[in-house]
Structure formats: structure tokens, C-alpha cells
Amino acid sequence: MSYLNNPAIVMDNGTGLTKLGFAGNDSPSWIFPTAIATSQGSQSTSSSKKLDTSMNMSNTNYSSSTTATGATSTGTGTNKNSYYAKSTSATAFDNLSSNVLLSNNLAGKRGTEDLDFYIGNEALIASQGPSYSLSYPIKHGQIENWDHMERFWENSIFKYLRVEPEDHYFLLTEPPLNPPENREQVAEIFFESFNCAGLYIAVQAVLALAASWTSSKVIDRSLTGTVIDSGDGVTHVIPVAEGYVIGSAIKNIPIAGRDITLFIQSLLRERGEQDTSLKTAERIKQEYCYVCPDIVKEFNKFDRNPEKFAQFVVENKERTSKKIIDIGYERFLAPEIFFNPEIASSDFLTPLPTLVDQTIQACPIDVRKGLYNNIVLSGGSTMFKDFGRRLQRDLKSIVNNRIAQNERLTGTKSTGVDVSVISHRKQRNAVWFGGSLLAQTAEFRGYCHTKQDYEEYGPEIVRNFSLFNMV
Amino acid sequence: MLHLPTNNTLLEATLIELNEAWLNNAPLVVDRIVSDFDHTTLHLLTPDNENRQWVYLSIVLMTWSSLCKCSNEEFLLRYIQSKFDKYNNDSDNSNIIEILPKNQTVQGYNLTLRLDISKLNNQSITDLSLLKTHIMSYPFQLSFQKFNQLSAMEVAPSNDAVSTYRMQYREDENIYIQPSNDRITVIFETIFNDETDKIFSKVFLQEFVDSRKRNRSIQSAPQVLFSNTPPREIINITTNQNKDVDSKFITFVLFPRHFSNDEIQFKTICKLLQFRHYFHYHIKCSKAFMHSRMRFRVNNFIKVLNRAKFDSNDDEENGTSSGQLDDKRRTITGRKLVY
Ligand SMILES: Nc1ncnc2c1ncn2[C@@H]1O[C@H](COP(=O)(O)OP(=O)(O)O)[C@@H](O)[C@H]1O
Ligand SMILES: [Mg+2]
Numbered sequence: 100m101s102y103l104n105n106p107a108i109v110m111d112n113g114t115g116l117t118k119l120g121f122a123g124n125d126s127p128s129w130i131f132p133t134a135i136a137t138s139q140g141s142q143s144t145s146s147s148k149k150l151d152t153s154m155n156m157s158n159t160n161y162s163s164s165t166t167a168t169g170a171t172s173t174g175t176g177t178n179k180n181s182y183y184a185k186s187t188s189a190t191a192f193d194n195l196s197s198n199v200l201l202s203n204n205l206a207g208k209r210g211t212e213d214l215d216f217y218i219g220n221e222a223l224i225a226s227q228g229p230s231y232s233l234s235y236p237i238k239h240g241q242i243e244n245w246d247h248m249e250r251f252w253e254n255s256i257f258k259y260l261r262v263e264p265e266d267h268y269f270l271l272t273e274p275p276l277n278p279p280e281n282r283e284q285v286a287e288i289f290f291e292s293f294n295c296a297g298l299y300i301a302v303q304a305v306l307a308l309a310a311s312w313t314s315s316k317v318i319d320r321s322l323t324g325t326v327i328d329s330g331d332g333v334t335h336v337i338p339v340a341e342g343y344v345i346g347s348a349i350k351n352i353p354i355a356g357r358d359i360t361l362f363i364q365s366l367l368r369e370r371g372e373q374d375t376s377l378k379t380a381e382r383i384k385q386e387y388c389y390v391c392p393d394i395v396k397e398f399n400k401f402d403r404n405p406e407k408f409a410q411f412v413v414e415n416k417e418r419t420s421k422k423i424i425d426i427g428y429e430r431f432l433a434p435e436i437f438f439n440p441e442i443a444s445s446d447f448l449t450p451l452p453t454l455v456d457q458t459i460q461a462c463p464i465d466v467r468k469g470l471y472n473n474i475v476l477s478g479g480s481t482m483f484k485d486f487g488r489r490l491q492r493d494l495k496s497i498v499n500n501r502i503a504q505n506e507r508l509t510g511t512k513s514t515g516v517d518v519s520v521i522s523h524r525k526q527r528n529a530v531w532f533g534g535s536l537l538a539q540t541a542e543f544r545g546y547c548h549t550k551q552d553y554e555e556y557g558p559e560i561v562r563n564f565s566l567f568n569m570v
Numbered sequence: 571m572l573h574l575p576t577n578n579t580l581l582e583a584t585l586i587e588l589n590e591a592w593l594n595n596a597p598l599v600v601d602r603i604v605s606d607f608d609h610t611t612l613h614l615l616t617p618d619n620e621n622r623q624w625v626y627l628s629i630v631l632m633t634w635s636s637l638c639k640c641s642n643e644e645f646l647l648r649y650i651q652s653k654f655d656k657y658n659n660d661s662d663n664s665n666i667i668e669i670l671p672k673n674q675t676v677q678g679y680n681l682t683l684r685l686d687i688s689k690l691n692n693q694s695i696t697d698l699s700l701l702k703t704h705i706m707s708y709p710f711q712l713s714f715q716k717f718n719q720l721s722a723m724e725v726a727p728s729n730d731a732v733s734t735y736r737m738q739y740r741e742d743e744n745i746y747i748q749p750s751n752d753r754i755t756v757i758f759e760t761i762f763n764d765e766t767d768k769i770f771s772k773v774f775l776q777e778f779v780d781s782r783k784r785n786r787s788i789q790s791a792p793q794v795l796f797s798n799t800p801p802r803e804i805i806n807i808t809t810n811q812n813k814d815v816d817s818k819f820i821t822f823v824l825f826p827r828h829f830s831n832d833e834i835q836f837k838t839i840c841k842l843l844q845f846r847h848y849f850h851y852h853i854k855c856s857k858a859f860m861h862s863r864m865r866f867r868v869n870n871f872i873k874v875l876n877r878a879k880f881d882s883n884d885d886e887e888n889g890t891s892s893g894q895l896d897d898k899r900r901t902i903t904g905r906k907l908v909y
Contacts (some may be wrong), residue, residue, distance in 0.1 A: 106603050106611065121603045128580050128604070213859045214572050246862040253858055257851045258574055261606050265763070292857045294764045
């Protein structure tokens with residue numbers, strides 16, 4: 100009973116970024132790459148020792164400033180600020196050296212390799228040194244490496260969230276079409292390793308729908324709609340009817356954030372810019388790219404007013420050297436990949452609006468209307484300016500063409516279909532935010548499976564969770 | 571990684587974010603929950619949309635009422651305020667960090683601090699992120715004072731002069747602090763609900779007690795004792811009437827060298843207050859390790875099993891229609907017949 104007042108924990112582990120936080124908050128408390136840097140064992144002992152001692156030296160002053168009282172504290176420096184800031188990138192991090200890491204003093208000890216690891220931004224930093232190798236335990240939304248994932252969670256809970264899992268309920272998310280065996284594995288870890296008080300596993304798309312309720316465009320709080328979730332690795336189009344995912348109709352595109360970044364990088368390389376790192380490409384993507392209504396016109400516009408070409412300045416950490424990078428057509432060309440995939444890929448050619456249309460057409464006829472007029476965007480890669488507007492326009496024209504054709508063929512007048520794409524403020528972390536909304540309700544605990552349930556029935560209990568019907 | 575920071579890094583990060591936003595002329599409005607171990611919840615709130623310079627930082631701890639009983643709430647509040655007074659010596663009379671009077675405390679919290687977000691600096695932010703530690707250091711501070719009193723006495727104090735401070739930091743779990751004239755005894759009462767945890771904890775605690783004997787380099791660390799029954803220091807005051815719970819008692823014996831000056835005192839307090847978190851964290855880590863070994867074993871077994879399977883591809887070469895027929899034509903050990 101003691102955990103009655105403790106907030107539930109909401110965890111959304113994405114392919115690229117992990118979003119962690121407490122139910123009731125309006126944004127995740129931590130956003131960092133779903134990455135883990137593990138010790139490479141004893142092959143490179145000599146070099147790892149060196150790194151370790153250098154880390155030790157620089158760390159003594161770092162840790163004393165955090166543990167000592169204000170009287171002896173020397174201030175925490177600016178490095179730390181950026182280090183704890185929320186990430187928007189899964190692969191790049193400010194070029195800090197591994198010196199800012201707290202030493203774990205483990206590299207020299209034998210038999211403790213399993214404890215010698217870092218997660219999140221610390222992992223990106225650590226992997227710059229020779230003794231750690233970086234891996235991403237989630238591929239295409241699904242957990243691939245359970246050993247790494249278990250340790251990733253363990254560290255997220257104790258170090259980042261600072262909670263005793265016994266005292267809290269957890270809401271986790273899963274990708275569409277997650278095999279039930281994976282759910283069971285998750286339950287095993289959360290109940291047996293962590294003894295968490297209660298667990299709910301929600302489908303990401305359903306949470307994204309719930310998150311769209313904050314938008315003023317949404318009038319009725321229904322769980323029917325089409326979710327377009329575009330993150331780092333894949334873009335899913337998921338139809339949901341009354342809270343149930345229509346699994347047979349789900350479609351995905353192998354184009355998402357990472358591919359767009361790579362495309363920008365290749366353009367930068369072709370032009371021979373001074374800095375063609377992934378990090379730069381990613382920043383250009385997030386700060387300068389937008390979706391245009393018509394690319395031919397946009398090309399002409401750029402040719403007429405060259406001032407539309409922005410410039411991007413990369414400074415190194417000490418602000419001593421500057422590199423100036425020109426930004427060209429990639430400003431609108433990069434997100435165009437969603438609408439004209441042939442620009443960047445040769446094996447996948449269906450534009451996103453067509454795919455959305457195909458998805459909805461594959462659903463039972465009586466829900467199609469609801470699916471067309473509640474198309475909800477979610478995930479970092481839908482954040483491009485005017486993404487929703489373009490999608491709505493293209494999709495509308497596909498739908499209208501079909502209706503016109505039908506009317507010609509059958510001679511009857513159609514009532515028309517209302518296509519509406521919903522963008523909202525919480526779109527970027529929509530899945531997490533939806534989780535936060537659901538988990539803060541008074542009923543939430545009733546929908547969870549508790550540790551007692553788990554012990555009584557075993558892992559297969561998590562194959563079913565009842566749906567929230569919140570109004 | 572094993573290291574758990576002493577301070578609340580999330581609180582720190584949030585305060586830095588607020589402060590930077592203010593300095594960049596884009597002050598934020600917040601209403602956020604931050605959590606900490608042992609049923610502690612912190613809350614950051616901008617009370618007035620128009621005046622975003624002020625932010626309320628509230629905290630609720632399970633151990634609050636037992637802390638108040640160590641002396642009384644007023645002294646406790648004064649003690650907490652004293653931890654932040656050094657930031658308030660501004661010439662104008664509005665304080666940067668100030669405890670709000672009881673009737674203005676945000677509902678549901680034990681204590682509300684009003685922060686002037688515009689005037690925070692790295693040092694005060696770090697100190698604020700240690701708020702929980704500062705609050706829970708109160709009975710330790712009382713014990714240090716008491717120790718000084720007792721040790722200055724000519725004759726050894728009688729038993730009834732001994733006072734014990736109790737911090738109930740979780741349900742059925744307590745920290746007892748007992749100063750005497752030559753030492754301070756800190757006793758953790760802890761329980762494990764999970765069966766696996768119980769076994770792990772036994773091994774861990776035994777190792778913990780033994781490590782001091784084995785390792786010469788940590789001889790100056792406090793002595794650690796472990797028992798399943800209440801040690802005699804607290805036999806009269808353990809409130810745990812519930813006989814079903816099997817509590818474990820871990821005793822740390824602090825000698826004057828462990829609290830000889832402010833800095834060492836604070837370090838000692840931090841380490842002790844982290845003890846339970848580390849203990850439980852390490853048990854979880856060990857379980858995770860066991861799990862990964864188990865997965866490794868299972869994978870190996872599956873490989874062996876797969877090797878023992880018949881290769882069904884051989885059949886398909888003959889075409890699928892005749893494959894079914896051929897299936898039946900096998901030797902007794904299952905080898906396929908070759909015509
Ligand atoms: N403002 C933005 N504009 C474009 N892309 C963005 C923006 N912010 C984040 N991203 C991209 O979104 C991706 C991460 O999105 P997210 O939904 O968190 O992915 P996942 O859930 O798969 O981890 C990254 O590739 C990142 O570069
Ligand atoms: Mg995602």
C-alpha cells in the first residue's frame with residue numbers, strides 16, 4: 100500500500116531514443132539514445148588501463164564537486180549542463196572526451212565485466228575510447244539483445260530515475276505486432292529482476308492516439324485513427340479501431356530519421372563541405388529542413404533567391420576554430436524522401452500518402468471513415484515543418500480521384516470522405532506523452548498486472564492487458 | 571554502471587534548464603514531478619505565470635514525521651533553512667532560497683522552498699539537488715552534537731543519558747542512530763520481500779562483513795556487523811511488532827575519525843544514506859547477470875538441439891509433392907533412403 104502516492108513510471112524505449120519519466124508530467128524527464136557501451140573484456144587491457152587512469156584523474160574533481168557540500172564544491176562546469184540535457188539525436192553527441200565520465204573503477208577488476216557499462220549519452224562518450232563497444236539493443240522497434248536491454252533498464256531505473264522499482268507501477272511501450280513471447284520476456288525481467296509493483300505494456304500507436312487528444316482539432320476522445328509513427332529506424336502506418344490495432348493492415352516503410360540524416364550527409368559529401376559528420380547532418384536536418392508543397396517550384400524559388408540557402412556554422416568545443424557549411428537544396432529535398440522515395444532509394448518506391456491510403460483500404464469498410472479523418476502523427480521524424488499539411492493534401496487528392504472514378508463508374512453520388520491529418524504540440528514524444536496521460540489516471544493501477552498476479556499465474560499473464568476506455 | 575550519484579541529477583538538470591531559460595530571456599513555466607528513493611517525491615512548480623522568476627520546490631518524504639520526532643518540526647525546518655542561508659546574503663531583502671511558512675506549503679508536500687530562479691548558480695543548484703540528503707542529515711547532525719556532549723563528560727554517561735534517533739525511511743524499515751561517549755552506532759533495519767532477494771542479500775551481507783577482515787586497505791572504514799535479530803543497542807526501541815517480517819539488521823560503528831570535520835561528516839552521511847540503494851541495486855545487478863548466463867545456456871542448448879534435427883531441405887529437392895511420400899521411406903534410425 101505504501102506505493103499509493105508514488106507516481107507511475109512511463110518508459111518508451113525507441114529504436115533511437117529512450118524516453119523516461121513520471122506519469123503526470125508533460126514531457127519526459129530523460130531522453131537519451133537507446134545505446135549501451137559495454138566493456139570489451141580483456142583483449143585490450145593495456146590501453147583500457149590507460150583510459151581508466153586518465154578517467155580516474157579527471158573524475159576525482161568531478162565527483163568531489165557533486166558529493167561535497169556547497170562549501171567545498173567547485174561548481175559543476177558547463178560540460179555537465181549539456182551532458183544532462185535532453186537529446187534529440189540517437190547517434191551523435193557533443194564532442195566531449197571520455198574524461199567527463201565518472202570512473203567505475205572496474206576495468207582492472209576481473210569477473211565484473213557485466214557491471215562495466217554505460218548507457219545513453221555516457222555510452223556515446225565512453226565508446227569514443229578504446230575499451231568500450233557501442234550497441235543499440237533495439238532494432239526496428241523490437242528488443243534484440245535482452246542481456247543489454249536488462250542492464251539498460253537497470254541503469255535507467257536506479258541511476259537516472261532514482262526509484263526503487265518495488266515502489267512504483269510501470270508503463271512500458273511496445274511496437275505494433277510485437278510477439279507475445281517478447282512481452283513475456285519483458286514481464287520476466289520487470290517482475291523477477293526488479294520486483295516492480297505493477298506493469299502495463301501498451302502499444303505505441305494507441306498511446307500516440309491518446310496523446311492527440313490534447314489537440315484542439317480532436318473533438319471526440321476516440322481510440323480510432325491511423326497513426327503514422329516515424330522514429331529513427333522505421334516508419335509505421337498503423338490503423339487502430341476502438342483501441343485495437345488492425346494488425347493485418349499495418350504497413351511500414353524502411354525510411355525514417357536515420358535515412359534522412361544519411362541522405363543529407365551524402366549530399367554534403369558530394370559537395371565537399373568542410374564538415375560532413377553525421378552530427379552536423381542531423382543538426383541541419385532538425386534545424387533547417389522543411390516539407391515544400393511542390394519541389395519544382397521550390398527549386399526555382401531557390402535559384403531565384405539564393406539567400407534561401409542557409410549557412411551553418413560548426414564550432415569546436417573551445418570555440419577556437421569555425422567551419423562554415425553551406426546548406427543547399429537538402430533543406431526541402433531531404434524530407435521529400437517520404438513523398439518521393441526514388442530520390443534516395445532504389446528498392447522502395449511507394450510514397451507515404453499512397454501507403455497510408457493502401458493501409459486504410461486494407462481495413463474493414465465500416466471503420467475506414469474514422470481512419471481517414473483522424474490521421475495522427477507521432478515521432479521525431481514527423482517534426483518537419485508542413486509535413487502534416489503536405490500529407491493531408493496528397494492523401495486528399497488520392498481519395499478524391501478514387502471517389503470521382505467511382506462516381507463515373509457507378510453513376511451514384513458519394514457523400515465524400517473527410518481526410519484530416521492531425522499535428523499537435525506533443526507530437527515528437529507523443530507515445531511517451533500518451534503513456535503519461537493514461538498512467539496518471541486513477542484507474543491505471545487497476546489495469547496493471549501486479550507482482551502477486553505474476554507470481555500466481557506466471558509470465559503468460561501479460562499476453563493480455565485490458566484496454567483503457569477513458570472518457 | 572555501478573556508480574549512483576549522491577545528488578538528484580534530474581532535479582539538478584531541471585534547475586539548470588530553468589535557470590538557463592531565464593538567462594536566455596525565455597523563462598519556462600513548470601509543473602513537474604521528480605522522484606527519489608524511499609518514497610520521496612519532489613515537485614517543481616511555477617506558482618505565478620506572470621512572475622516566472624519564482625519557482626516552488628516541494629518535497630514529501632516518508633521519513634518526515636519520524637524526523638520531526640527527533641526533536642521538533644520547527645527546529646528541523648530551521649536546520650534545513652540553515653543549509654541554504656549562505657546563498658541569501660543578498661543586499662535586497664528577498665531571499666533566493668527560502669522555506670515557505672507552513673500554511674503556504676504546496677498541498678500534499680512536507681516542505682516548500684521558494685527559489686529565485688534568476689539568481690541560482692551552479693553551487694546553489696548542486697546544493698538544492700542534495701535537498702533530500704540535507705533533510706535526512708538532521709538526526710546525524712543531532713548525533714554529532716550529542717556525541718560531543720557525551721565525550722566531554724568526565725565519567726561515562728549512564729544508560730539513560732543515551733538517546734537514539736530513529737528514522738523510519740520506509741514501511742518496516744528504519745535507521746537508528748545512537749551516539750555514545752566514544753562512538754556513534756548506526757543501525758539499518760531492512761527487509762526483503764522477494765524470495766530470491768533474500769538469498770542474495772544473505773550472501774551479500776556476509777561478504778560485506780567479511781571484506782573488512784580480508785582487505786587490509788580498508789581497515790579505517792567503519793566496522794560492519796550483521797544480524798537477524800535486533801542488536802542490543804535498540805532492543806528496547808524497535809517498533810517492529812510485526813513478527814512475520816524477517817528484518818535484517820546491519821550495524822555500522824562510526825569512530826570520531828569518521829566525523830572529525832564538516833566535510834568528513836557530510837561524506838559519511840552521504841555514504842550511509844546511499845547504503846540501501848546500492849545494496850538493492852547490486853542485488854538487481856546480480857540477478858541480471860544470472861539471467862544473462864541463463865540465456866547463454868539456453869541458446870547453447872538450442873544450438874545442440876538444432877544440430878540434432880533432420881535436415882528437411884534434402885526432401886524438398888525431390889519436389890514437394892513426392893516429398894510427403896518420401897518422408898515415410900526412412901530407415902529405422904531416420905536416415906533417408908537413397909534409391
Ligand atoms: N525537429 C526534428 N526534425 C526532424 N527530425 C527530428 C527532429 N527531432 C528529432 N528528430 C529525429 O527523430 C528521430 C527520433 O525519433 P523518435 O520518435 O524518438 O524515434 P524512436 O522512437 O524510433 O527512437 C531521430 O532520428 C531524430 O533525428
Ligand atoms: Mg518510437
